[in-house]
Amino acid sequence: MSFKVIRSGFLSTVQDYGRLNHGEHGMSQSGVMDEHAYAWANHLLNNHFNDAVVEITFGGLVLEAQVATFIAVTGADLQFTINDQPAQMWRGLQIHKGDVLRWGNPRSGVRAYLAVKDGFDTAVLFDSRSVNLRENIGAKLVEGNTLPCKAVDEATYRFIPPQYIPHYNQSIVLRILPAYQFNDFSVNQRDLFFNQDYTVTNANDRTGCRLSGAPIASSKERMISEGISYGCVEIATDGLPIILLKDTPSIGGYPKIGTVFTLDLAKLAQSQPNTKLRFKLIDMHQAQKQRKQFNQFFQIGF
Secondary structure, three states, rough: OOOEEEEEOEEEEEOOOOOOOOOOOOOOOOOOOOHHHHHHHHOOOOOOOOOEEEEEOOOOEEEEEEOOOOEEEEEEEOOOOOOOOEOOEEEEEEEOOOOOOEEEOOOOOEEEEEEEOOOOOOOOOOEEEHHHHOOOOOOOOOOOOOOEEEOOOOOOOEEHHHHHHHOOOOEEEEEEEEOOOHOOOOOHHHHHHHOOOEEEEEEEOOOEEEEEEOOOOOOOOOOOOOOOOOEEEEOOOOOEEEOOOOOOOOOEEEEEEEEHHHHHHHHHOOOOOOOEEEEEEEOHHHHHHHHHHHHHOOOOOO
């Protein structure tokens, strides 16, 4: 039983929480870009937190249900319809065999998430169902593909309180923790970094996001490549930040001023080009407390 891909759209891939145990082999973390929308999609269906979903970037995806089941759609407003009728997001929905699900152009945000009851049963590669095109792990959806899943006639599902539904068409603030190279930037350069509006550029994908703005300088002119991770804020040779995202390589050679708090990266995942962005520091204990609360609510744990 499955969903059949009628039209693939711009970029749609299967993702789960990520490939977390293969960094020593040079593999990226992978996984969903917007953890907040993903976690809610599975939570609304009483799924396991790591169940696989479809990440739909900029819309255009059309699926035909070949099974009766329950779904939830969260994330960006991509004009989601069922049988050409507007359908609700951020809640569980019953789907019947033959229903056609369609995502159009973005009204707000960038990435929508389709969860199905008990998750999509695609191939597990290196302990994850997440597709990573840069590393040739899995492939994006194309016309004719099928997405295996279980048939479900009855299920309980949840509604999300309205205050937890994010608004994506606005400037964002990313909280960062200082990196060990933080003090390689002078006080004046750090002030410039924290007291300006950066702009999200078109160079923005699952690997990283380049920002435009006033450049800053580091005392380190040369660096040997070293380990890097999801959320690192590198300062490139032009003095402008690059925020590393889910499919980033495991090593890099730019100085790092800090690391974005993981829960804030969901905002960046939904930011279209020309979005305004600012950075601010966050205390480690505050970050740990908020991370713990999020993990406990969504029962995230390995």
